[in-house]
Amino acid sequence: MFASRLRWVLPALLSLAAATVGLAQPASAATAAGERYVALGDSYSSGVGAGSYLSDSGSCQRSSKAYPSLWAAANAPASFSFTACSGATTSTVKSGQLAPLTSSTTLVSVTAGGNDVGFANVMQTCVLQSEATCVNAVNNAITQVNNTLPGSLSSLYSAIRGKAPQAHVVVLGYPRFYRLSGSCIAGLSETERAAINRGSDALNAVLAKQAADAGFTYSSVVDEFTGHEICSGDAWLHSVSVPVSNSYHPTATGHSGGYLPAFRSAA
Incomplete structure (x- = not known):
């Protein structure tokens, strides 16, 4: 039976x-x-270096291959506003990018902080000047990261929360730029590369803490880019390149293989 x-x-x-x-x-x-998604931030969110720039984005260089565009294309959210812009600081994100945020916004992504501490100038110094000058520039940037950036991030994050009180906010970090003892046979010294990585680590640590203090989710991209740094032999980051604005930014593969998974896992 x-x-x-x-x-x-x-x-x-x-x-x-x-x-x-x-x-x-x-x-x-x-x-x-059902998501109502707003993508804020600097060139690491707009997609500088990824190519395929949207015709209406002008000097902001928003790319259809940047991680916000890729996520929106894959998930078809109810709405998608892409205001990230090349060169943005925490202050200009706050003053110029938050208009699409409302009480009905459900998801926000943001990268900001690198331009506040003069990242582009540090990299230019390291490429064009002596090793000692490079290391000193990185150390000065780290001082700014620790002393002045926390307040700037707190102000930005408070503004985001005020305009989008119901949103899940994902703060993304920056890659570690160099594989040490890697495949590069010219360019910066190993000391300079290590100093730049140390600067990136310091920046990411402050981003993580300020995101946590604001009740936001921090998502590191360091793991995703490990094995794909400059000097790795399979870089997802531009080294010094033409146009120069692409230098030290993710390639299209850096967005699809690095930033997109990091965002997707936290969204």
Whole structure:
């Protein structure tokens, strides 16, 4: 009798399980479709270095291959506003990019902080001047990271929360730029490369703390870019390049293989 009952119970259970799985898939899709997503930040969010810049983005250089565009294309949110802009600081994100945020915004991404501490100038110094001057420039930037950047980030994050009180906010960090003892046979010295990595680590540490203090989610990209730094032999970052604005920015693969997974895992 048990065997006979099992013959009809098992198909019924399997049918129920299949129906349950089938119902779960549209629910997930519906959740993604309901997102109202706003992408804020600097060139690491706009997509400088990825190419395929949107015609209406001008000098902000927003790219269809940047991680916000890729996430929106894959998830078809209810709305998508892309205001990230090359050269943005915490102050200019606050003053010029927050208009799309509302009480109905559900998801926000942001990269900001590198330009506040003169990242581009530090890299230019390291490329053009002596090793000692480079290391000194990095150390000065780290001082700014620790002493003045926390207040600037706190102000920006408070403004984001004030305009989008219900949103899940993801703060993304910056890559570690160099593989030490890597494949590069020219360019910066190993001491300079190590100093630049140390600066990136200091910046990311402050971003993580300020994000946590604001109740936001911090997502590091260091793991995703490990093995794909400059001098790795498979870099997802431009080294010194033409146009010079691409230098030290992620390639299109850096966005699809690095930033997108980091954002997707935290969104």
